[in-house]
Amino acid sequence: MYKSVYIRTFGCQMNFHDSEKMLGILEKEGFTETDNPSNADIIIFNTCSIRQKAEQKFYSELGRSISYKKRKTGMKIVIGGCIAQQEGKNIFKRFPDVDSVLGPQNIYMLKDLIMGKRSSIAIDDNPEIVNINLPLKRADRLRAWVTIMYGCNNFCSFCIVPYTRGRERSRPSEHIISEVNKLAEDGYKEITLLGQNVNSYNSDLDFPGLLRHLNKIEGIKRIRFVTSHPRDLKDDLINAISELQKVCEHIHLPLQSGSNRILKLMNRGYTYEEYADKILRIREKVKGISITSDIIVGFPGETDEDYLKTMTALKEIEFDGIFSFKYSARPKTIASKMECQINDDTKSDRLKHLIEIQDKITEMKNKALEGTVQEVLLEGESETDKNKFTGRTRSNKIVNFQKINIQKGSILLVEITKGRKHSLEGKPINI
Ligand code: SAH
Numbered sequence: 569m570y571k572s573v574y575i576r577t578f579g580c581q582m583n584f585h586d587s588e589k590m591l592g593i594l595e596k597e598g599f600t601e602t603d604n605p606s607n608a609d610i611i612i613f614n615t616c617s618i619r620q621k622a623e624q625k626f627y628s629e630l631g632r633s634i635s636y637k638k639r640k641t642g643m644k645i646v647i648g649g650c651i652a653q654q655e656g657k658n659i660f661k662r663f664p665d666v667d668s669v670l671g672p673q674n675i676y677m678l679k680d681l682i683m684g685k686r687s688s689i690a691i692d693d694n695p696e697i698v699n700i701n702l703p704l705k706r707a708d709r710l711r712a713w714v715t716i717m718y719g720c721n722n723f724c725s726f727c728i729v730p731y732t733r734g735r736e737r738s739r740p741s742e743h744i745i746s747e748v749n750k751l752a753e754d755g756y757k758e759i760t761l762l763g764q765n766v767n768s769y770n771s772d773l774d775f776p777g778l779l780r781h782l783n784k785i786e787g788i789k790r791i792r793f794v795t796s797h798p799r800d801l802k803d804d805l806i807n808a809i810s811e812l813q814k815v816c817e818h819i820h821l822p823l824q825s826g827s828n829r830i831l832k833l834m835n836r837g838y839t840y841e842e843y844a845d846k847i848l849r850i851r852e853k854v855k856g857i858s859i860t861s862d863i864i865v866g867f868p869g870e871t872d873e874d875y876l877k878t879m880t881a882l883k884e885i886e887f888d889g890i891f892s893f894k895y896s897a898r899p900k901t902i903a904s905k906m907e908c909q910i911n912d913d914t915k916s917d918r919l920k921h922l923i924e925i926q927d928k929i930t931e932m933k934n935k936a937l938e939g940t941v942q943e944v945l946l947e948g949e950s951e952t953d954k955n956k957f958t959g960r961t962r963s964n965k966i967v968n969f970q971k972i973n974i975q976k977g978s979i980l981l982v983e984i985t986k987g988r989k990h991s992l993e994g995k996p997i998n999i
Pocket residue numbers: 618619726727728729763764765795796797822824862863864893894895896897898
């Protein structure tokens with residue numbers, strides 16, 4: 569019988585990758601993915617609880633799905649991801665129409681939950697997660713995500729991830745290497761290694777050691793990774809980026825705040841000066857590297873002075889791009905219990921000005937690339953202009969250029985003719 573699954577994913581790349589695992593499991597059971605939730609046999613929400621906004625979006629969509637379920641007999645609703653882990657059986661109390669709740673450490677149980685072979689909830693801590701290799705239905709055919717570690721031990725005071733993803737655990741390197749070998753055989757060109765803190769990868773190899781092994785795999789052209797923690801970024805990783813040909817010249821290194829007082833309250837384990845020093849060393853050793861970051865405004869007790877220090881940091885460091893967020897109080901976290909929570913208007917104001925400053929810096933950085941020649945991996949047709957191709961530089965910037973007669977997945981040289989706020993324009997050379 570034809571069975572269909574609709575999956576809606578919120579949150580980070582790790583969550584999107586987990587959705588590929590869920591679809592992999594269900595495909596083996598004869599399910600096909602559909603983009604129409606109203607008629608699906610199973611609706612899965614792979615949820616995110618990093619900020620309140622992400623949660624609210626999910627709850628409103630869940631309401632709609634429940635109305636679909638009332639019209640289609642046999643439809644099942646599964647809640648996965650970080651809200652599933654955080655809320656557990658409370659979800660059934662609030663939403664009796666939900667059939668199963670599945671935490672990120674228990675994705676392998678999806679099949680049994682659907683078949684009704686298990687109770688309807690799976691949110692236990694699961695140390696064995698590192699040894700489980702699940703089938704995958706990957707969303708892309710060129711670029712693939714590869715999990716290298718699960719969980720997080722850092723307990724930054726604002727962050728819910730250590731409570732939803734469990735303790736930090738590294739996957740055995742042989743599993744990772746064989747997965748990447750298989751990806752190369754299947755024609756994948758780029759891999760992105762995933763972990764909350766890849767610098768603390770620790771199996772029989774450390775992270776730079778893992779990169780050295782992966783760099784040898786024929787067929788794979790580009791290696792990326794997210795996320796690095798500034799505290800744990802050492803010279804050995806900087807050297808690996810600089811020496812290993814396939815490891816791309818881009819690092820995402822979340823600063824969070826430019827104020828040492830706030831960094832301390834956040835439990836980040838570094839000062840702004842230490843951070844800035846690492847940036848200097850990276851830029852010195854890896855020419856042309858792009859550096860991106862995450863910033864939070866309105867952390868409890870953040871004064872105007874603290875905020876101005878973050879603004880100064882942006883101007884001093886000149887990131888290639890940032891993701892910036894209003895602080896959002898999260899259950900269980902230390903910061904949510906701190907005094908002096910900042911009101912929403914102040915947070916919005918601070919965020920607005922921060923984005924204005926950074927937009928100018930991003931545009932300036934992109935303009936500085938005009939006239940340079942960049943190696944681009946062709947990803948396909950541009951979504952906004954059918955006459956154009958789109959691809960990415962090694963530094964992870966989007967480049968659009970006139971269509972030419974080459975295949976998706978090719979690597980080509982492109983001269984940058986225009987740097988814009990969110991992308992580059994160019995023209996292919998030597999073709
Ligand atoms: N493990 C990664 C980050 C994961 S969460 C790291 O440590 O770098 C991605 C980003 O969300 C964080 O870097 C932070 O900037 C933001 N974030 C996390 N919790 C938040 C909260 N409670 N409010 C606002 N932003 C938050």
